[in-house]
Amino acid sequence: MARALRIVLLALAALMLFQWWSSRNEVTPEPVPTGAESSARAPSAPGYPDFLPTEAIETLQAIENGGPFPYERDGVAFQNRERLLPERPRGYYREYTVPTPGENDRGARRIVTGGNPPEVYYYTADHYRSFRKVEIRR
Numbered sequence: 082m083a084r085a086l087r088i089v090l091l092a093l094a095a096l097m098l099f100q101w102w103s104s105r106n107e108v109t110p111e112p113v114p115t116g117a118e119s120s121a122r123a124p125s126a127p128g129y130p131d132f133l134p135t136e137a138i139e140t141l142q143a144i145e146n147g148g149p150f151p152y153e154r155d156g157v158a159f160q161n162r163e164r165l166l167p168e169r170p171r172g173y174y175r176e177y178t179v180p181t182p183g184e185n186d187r188g189a190r191r192i193v194t195g196g197n198p199p200e201v202y203y204y205t206a207d208h209y210r211s212f213r214k215v216e217i218r219r
Contacts, residue, residue, distance in 0.1 A: 128218040137179045137204055140192050141217070144177055144199060152178045152187055159193050163209050169195060179204070 126138045133141075143150060150156060159174035166174065174195050181188030189208035192215070195201040202215035 130215055133204060140177050140179045165212055
């Protein structure tokens with residue numbers, strides 16, 4: 082019985098040693114950016130704030146051109162339930178999806194416009210928990 086226990090303990094120790102040794106030789110990949118940090122600002126997009134990802138600039142350009150928009154819900158009224166944007170009459174704000182690379186759904190990023198035609202733009206990377214006003218320089 083003692084001999085069987087010794088064999089089991091040796092086998093366990095060998096397994097643990099092997100796992101430790103193989104983990105030392107693993108290459109840890111660089112983290113893949115997600116969400117708001119998934120893409121950098123396009124260097125060829127003058128007039129747009131530096132904090133906007135490339136996809137947000139593309140969405141703003143689509144809004145300025147009247148579409149087309151990739152998501153059915155793009156252009157629907159934004160209710161401002163969080164009350165983080167200035168209070169305006171119902172229907173003043175509209176929301177548009179900013180695609181997030183690697184997401185299978187609409188993701189959390191949006192552009193919210195105010196007015197028709199839009200006179201003010203806001204960007205949220207965290208699904209309406211915070212907004213940044215977008216000043217477009219022409």
